[in-house]
Amino acid sequence: TCPEWPQCPNGMMPSAEYFVEWTHRLVAATVGVLVISTMVASIIHKNSDLKIKITSSLATGLVITQITLGALVIDLKLHAVLVSIHLGIGIFLFSMVLLTTLFAFRIAKMPLKAKI
Structure with a gap:
Protein backbone atom coordinates (compact mmCIF):
# COMPACT_ATOMS: atom_id res chain seq x y z
CA THR A 1 0.00 0.00 0.00
CA CYS A 2 0.97 3.63 -0.32
CA PRO A 3 2.72 4.62 2.91
CA GLU A 4 1.36 8.17 2.78
CA TRP A 5 -2.09 9.71 2.66
CA PRO A 6 -3.75 11.24 0.63
CA GLN A 7 -1.12 10.81 -2.10
CA CYS A 8 1.34 8.04 -2.81
CA PRO A 9 5.09 8.68 -3.13
CA ASN A 10 6.05 10.58 -6.31
CA GLY A 11 2.89 12.71 -6.12
CA MET A 12 0.05 12.47 -8.60
CA MET A 13 1.51 9.65 -10.72
CA PRO A 14 3.08 7.04 -8.43
CA SER A 15 5.43 4.26 -9.42
CA ALA A 16 4.03 0.94 -10.67
CA GLU A 17 4.20 -0.70 -7.23
CA TYR A 18 1.55 1.72 -5.91
CA PHE A 19 -0.72 1.74 -8.97
CA VAL A 20 -3.48 -0.45 -7.49
CA GLU A 21 -3.70 1.60 -4.29
CA TRP A 22 -3.55 4.84 -6.28
CA THR A 23 -6.41 3.63 -8.50
CA HIS A 24 -8.44 2.74 -5.39
CA ARG A 25 -7.98 6.26 -4.04
CA LEU A 26 -8.91 7.82 -7.38
CA VAL A 27 -12.10 5.76 -7.62
CA ALA A 28 -12.93 6.46 -3.96
CA ALA A 29 -12.49 10.21 -4.47
CA THR A 30 -14.74 10.11 -7.53
CA VAL A 31 -17.40 8.13 -5.67
CA GLY A 32 -17.16 10.57 -2.77
CA VAL A 33 -17.81 13.56 -5.02
CA LEU A 34 -20.75 11.79 -6.70
CA VAL A 35 -22.32 10.71 -3.39
CA ILE A 36 -22.05 14.19 -1.88
CA SER A 37 -23.41 15.74 -5.11
CA THR A 38 -26.37 13.37 -5.03
CA MET A 39 -27.17 14.33 -1.46
CA VAL A 40 -26.93 18.06 -2.22
CA ALA A 41 -29.14 17.67 -5.30
CA SER A 42 -31.73 15.68 -3.35
CA ILE A 43 -31.91 18.36 -0.67
CA LEU A 82 -9.44 -0.47 11.57
CA VAL A 83 -9.13 -2.30 8.25
CA SER A 84 -12.10 -4.50 9.23
CA ILE A 85 -14.19 -1.49 10.25
CA HIS A 86 -13.20 0.29 7.03
CA LEU A 87 -14.37 -2.68 4.95
CA GLY A 88 -17.61 -3.03 6.93
CA ILE A 89 -18.49 0.62 6.48
CA GLY A 90 -17.66 0.25 2.79
CA ILE A 91 -20.29 -2.46 2.49
CA PHE A 92 -22.84 -0.29 4.31
CA LEU A 93 -21.93 2.64 2.03
CA PHE A 94 -22.46 0.45 -1.04
CA SER A 95 -25.89 -0.57 0.27
CA MET A 96 -26.94 3.08 0.79
CA VAL A 97 -25.81 4.01 -2.73
CA LEU A 98 -27.65 0.99 -4.12
CA LEU A 99 -30.84 1.88 -2.22
CA THR A 100 -30.63 5.50 -3.39
CA THR A 101 -30.32 4.29 -6.98
CA LEU A 102 -33.17 1.79 -6.64
CA PHE A 103 -35.46 4.39 -5.07
CA ALA A 104 -34.63 6.89 -7.82
CA PHE A 105 -35.39 4.43 -10.62
CA ARG A 106 -38.51 3.10 -8.91
CA ILE A 107 -39.90 6.60 -8.38
CA ALA A 108 -39.02 7.61 -11.96
CA LYS A 109 -41.08 4.70 -13.31
CA MET A 110 -44.16 5.44 -11.17
CA PRO A 111 -47.22 6.91 -12.89
CA LEU A 112 -47.67 10.64 -12.31
CA LYS A 113 -50.75 10.13 -10.08
CA ALA A 114 -48.82 7.80 -7.77
CA LYS A 115 -46.11 10.42 -7.24
CA ILE A 116 -48.56 13.08 -6.06
Missing part, protein backbone atom coordinates in the same frame (compact mmCIF):
# COMPACT_ATOMS: atom_id res chain seq x y z
CA ILE A 44 -32.05 21.28 -3.12
CA HIS A 45 -34.75 19.66 -5.28
CA LYS A 46 -37.99 20.39 -3.43
CA ASN A 47 -39.90 17.43 -4.89
CA SER A 48 -37.21 14.89 -4.08
CA ASP A 49 -38.50 11.78 -2.35
CA LEU A 50 -37.78 11.49 1.38
CA LYS A 51 -36.28 8.01 0.92
CA ILE A 52 -33.71 9.42 -1.50
CA LYS A 53 -32.88 12.26 0.88
CA ILE A 54 -32.36 9.84 3.77
CA THR A 55 -30.29 7.25 1.92
CA SER A 56 -28.13 9.84 0.16
CA SER A 57 -27.55 11.67 3.45
CA LEU A 58 -26.53 8.42 5.14
CA ALA A 59 -24.24 7.66 2.20
CA THR A 60 -22.63 11.09 2.56
CA GLY A 61 -21.98 10.52 6.25
CA LEU A 62 -20.49 7.13 5.44
CA VAL A 63 -18.26 8.59 2.71
CA ILE A 64 -16.87 11.13 5.17
CA THR A 65 -16.33 8.33 7.70
CA GLN A 66 -14.59 6.22 5.03
CA ILE A 67 -12.24 9.06 4.13
CA THR A 68 -11.32 9.56 7.78
CA LEU A 69 -10.88 5.84 8.40
CA GLY A 70 -8.85 5.47 5.21
CA ALA A 71 -6.40 8.05 6.48
CA LEU A 72 -6.23 6.37 9.90
CA VAL A 73 -5.67 2.94 8.34
CA ILE A 74 -2.63 4.30 6.50
CA ASP A 75 -1.32 6.30 9.47
CA LEU A 76 -1.65 3.30 11.82
CA LYS A 77 0.07 0.94 9.36
CA LEU A 78 -2.97 -1.19 8.40
CA HIS A 79 -4.14 -2.00 11.92
CA ALA A 80 -6.39 -5.07 11.50
CA VAL A 81 -9.34 -3.73 13.51
Whole structure:
Protein backbone atom coordinates (compact mmCIF):
# COMPACT_ATOMS: atom_id res chain seq x y z
CA THR A 1 0.00 0.00 0.00
CA CYS A 2 0.97 3.63 -0.32
CA PRO A 3 2.72 4.62 2.91
CA GLU A 4 1.36 8.17 2.78
CA TRP A 5 -2.09 9.71 2.66
CA PRO A 6 -3.75 11.24 0.63
CA GLN A 7 -1.12 10.81 -2.10
CA CYS A 8 1.34 8.04 -2.81
CA PRO A 9 5.09 8.68 -3.13
CA ASN A 10 6.05 10.58 -6.31
CA GLY A 11 2.89 12.71 -6.12
CA MET A 12 0.05 12.47 -8.60
CA MET A 13 1.51 9.65 -10.72
CA PRO A 14 3.08 7.04 -8.43
CA SER A 15 5.43 4.26 -9.42
CA ALA A 16 4.03 0.94 -10.67
CA GLU A 17 4.20 -0.70 -7.23
CA TYR A 18 1.55 1.72 -5.91
CA PHE A 19 -0.72 1.74 -8.97
CA VAL A 20 -3.48 -0.45 -7.49
CA GLU A 21 -3.70 1.60 -4.29
CA TRP A 22 -3.55 4.84 -6.28
CA THR A 23 -6.41 3.63 -8.50
CA HIS A 24 -8.44 2.74 -5.39
CA ARG A 25 -7.98 6.26 -4.04
CA LEU A 26 -8.91 7.82 -7.38
CA VAL A 27 -12.10 5.76 -7.62
CA ALA A 28 -12.93 6.46 -3.96
CA ALA A 29 -12.49 10.21 -4.47
CA THR A 30 -14.74 10.11 -7.53
CA VAL A 31 -17.40 8.13 -5.67
CA GLY A 32 -17.16 10.57 -2.77
CA VAL A 33 -17.81 13.56 -5.02
CA LEU A 34 -20.75 11.79 -6.70
CA VAL A 35 -22.32 10.71 -3.39
CA ILE A 36 -22.05 14.19 -1.88
CA SER A 37 -23.41 15.74 -5.11
CA THR A 38 -26.37 13.37 -5.03
CA MET A 39 -27.17 14.33 -1.46
CA VAL A 40 -26.93 18.06 -2.22
CA ALA A 41 -29.14 17.67 -5.30
CA SER A 42 -31.73 15.68 -3.35
CA ILE A 43 -31.91 18.36 -0.67
CA ILE A 44 -32.05 21.28 -3.12
CA HIS A 45 -34.75 19.66 -5.28
CA LYS A 46 -37.99 20.39 -3.43
CA ASN A 47 -39.90 17.43 -4.89
CA SER A 48 -37.21 14.89 -4.08
CA ASP A 49 -38.50 11.78 -2.35
CA LEU A 50 -37.78 11.49 1.38
CA LYS A 51 -36.28 8.01 0.92
CA ILE A 52 -33.71 9.42 -1.50
CA LYS A 53 -32.88 12.26 0.88
CA ILE A 54 -32.36 9.84 3.77
CA THR A 55 -30.29 7.25 1.92
CA SER A 56 -28.13 9.84 0.16
CA SER A 57 -27.55 11.67 3.45
CA LEU A 58 -26.53 8.42 5.14
CA ALA A 59 -24.24 7.66 2.20
CA THR A 60 -22.63 11.09 2.56
CA GLY A 61 -21.98 10.52 6.25
CA LEU A 62 -20.49 7.13 5.44
CA VAL A 63 -18.26 8.59 2.71
CA ILE A 64 -16.87 11.13 5.17
CA THR A 65 -16.33 8.33 7.70
CA GLN A 66 -14.59 6.22 5.03
CA ILE A 67 -12.24 9.06 4.13
CA THR A 68 -11.32 9.56 7.78
CA LEU A 69 -10.88 5.84 8.40
CA GLY A 70 -8.85 5.47 5.21
CA ALA A 71 -6.40 8.05 6.48
CA LEU A 72 -6.23 6.37 9.90
CA VAL A 73 -5.67 2.94 8.34
CA ILE A 74 -2.63 4.30 6.50
CA ASP A 75 -1.32 6.30 9.47
CA LEU A 76 -1.65 3.30 11.82
CA LYS A 77 0.07 0.94 9.36
CA LEU A 78 -2.97 -1.19 8.40
CA HIS A 79 -4.14 -2.00 11.92
CA ALA A 80 -6.39 -5.07 11.50
CA VAL A 81 -9.34 -3.73 13.51
CA LEU A 82 -9.44 -0.47 11.57
CA VAL A 83 -9.13 -2.30 8.25
CA SER A 84 -12.10 -4.50 9.23
CA ILE A 85 -14.19 -1.49 10.25
CA HIS A 86 -13.20 0.29 7.03
CA LEU A 87 -14.37 -2.68 4.95
CA GLY A 88 -17.61 -3.03 6.93
CA ILE A 89 -18.49 0.62 6.48
CA GLY A 90 -17.66 0.25 2.79
CA ILE A 91 -20.29 -2.46 2.49
CA PHE A 92 -22.84 -0.29 4.31
CA LEU A 93 -21.93 2.64 2.03
CA PHE A 94 -22.46 0.45 -1.04
CA SER A 95 -25.89 -0.57 0.27
CA MET A 96 -26.94 3.08 0.79
CA VAL A 97 -25.81 4.01 -2.73
CA LEU A 98 -27.65 0.99 -4.12
CA LEU A 99 -30.84 1.88 -2.22
CA THR A 100 -30.63 5.50 -3.39
CA THR A 101 -30.32 4.29 -6.98
CA LEU A 102 -33.17 1.79 -6.64
CA PHE A 103 -35.46 4.39 -5.07
CA ALA A 104 -34.63 6.89 -7.82
CA PHE A 105 -35.39 4.43 -10.62
CA ARG A 106 -38.51 3.10 -8.91
CA ILE A 107 -39.90 6.60 -8.38
CA ALA A 108 -39.02 7.61 -11.96
CA LYS A 109 -41.08 4.70 -13.31
CA MET A 110 -44.16 5.44 -11.17
CA PRO A 111 -47.22 6.91 -12.89
CA LEU A 112 -47.67 10.64 -12.31
CA LYS A 113 -50.75 10.13 -10.08
CA ALA A 114 -48.82 7.80 -7.77
CA LYS A 115 -46.11 10.42 -7.24
CA ILE A 116 -48.56 13.08 -6.06
